[in-house]
Amino acid sequence: MARVSQEHLDARRRQILDGAALCFARNGFHATSMQDVLKEVDLSAGAVYRYFSGKDELIGAIVTEALETVGEVFNGAARETPPPLPDVLMPRVLAEMRERRPLLLEGGEWMFPRLLVQVWTETLRNEQLAALLGPGFDRIRDAWREVAESYRRAGLLSEDVDADTLARVMVAVVQGFAVQTALFGDIPEETLRAGLRALMSLGGSQLG
Template identity: 60%
Template sequence: MARVSQEHLDARRRQILDGAARCFARNGFHATSMQDVLAEVGLSAGAVYRYFRGKEELIGAIATEAFTAIRSAFEEASRATPPPTPDVLLGAVLRLFLEERVEGADRQAFARLIIQVWTETLRNEELAGTLSEGYNGMRVAWTRLVTAYRENGLLHADVPADHVARTLIATAQGFIAQQALFGDVAVEVLEDGLRGLMSMSVPQDDEPI
């Protein structure tokens, strides 16, 4: 009997995850059954259960992929020297995470899936641990980046690096939430808004306001 190649196994697993993600994005985790997933991917129960024992494992795999993808996007985009400013970095991350992974209207569905993953962590301790690990990893990456900003003379405010990191992560999360709720939110809007905020200057005491 011929052995199944690893490429085939990986492609089949990808097929299942993508189909399940479409179902979850369309109907939500709890309204989607395994039968819905089987119909979406066009495979038998035996073929799917070979990779995932049930819906919880599928949710966990999709969540882990999502957390890993956005963390990797931050790390990849922040390796440039000199470090990119927040508007450039967040723009690059969100394009990599949203626009290059999915097309057109699917971006809103993908963003909705991410929101569902976040809410699922409130009832699933394993997912909560995965989210916490990914979040803390991004905080570390951004904290290093803030240090690089200061070393390059780009950031002068005496604000704890972790506070800046949390704020920038919240900006990315807020953008994903807007995409999920309203759709058709261009990354350029976020870049322009950040660039505008970055251009602000605090007047001195003797300057007119």
């Protein structure tokens, strides 16, 4: 019997995760059954259960992957010296997230913001997800703190500005933009860029 390649196994796992993510983004975690996932990915139960024991494990894998995606994008930005200013950096972060997770729902809506909102909502009642989300958020906040410190080293940020405070606000901007996109439809990244530029122009200063 021919051995199944690791590439094939990885592709099948990707197929299952993508199909499940679309189901969860579309209908939420509770309204989605494993039968819905099987129908979405067009695979037998045996093929899916070879990779995931059930819906809870699928949810955990999707949440972990979503956090890793966001964290990797922010960490990449933190390594630039100096990082681009927020009006450039934030839209670019969202654009890179779109490139990495380009799945679309019916009608062409980007799936990822809806999935994030579902994750945040489920975390309020699911202790296991909360245990995943907490450290993931901390890693993203750490990356933004490093961005803030890079601004400071470049003379762009006042010494009296708390880096963690700025980090939390920058994370909140991305979260808020994701919520608006999920609730009201796709919003051009140029809207975020223009809005940040407007905020940065207040008082005649950019970051300090």
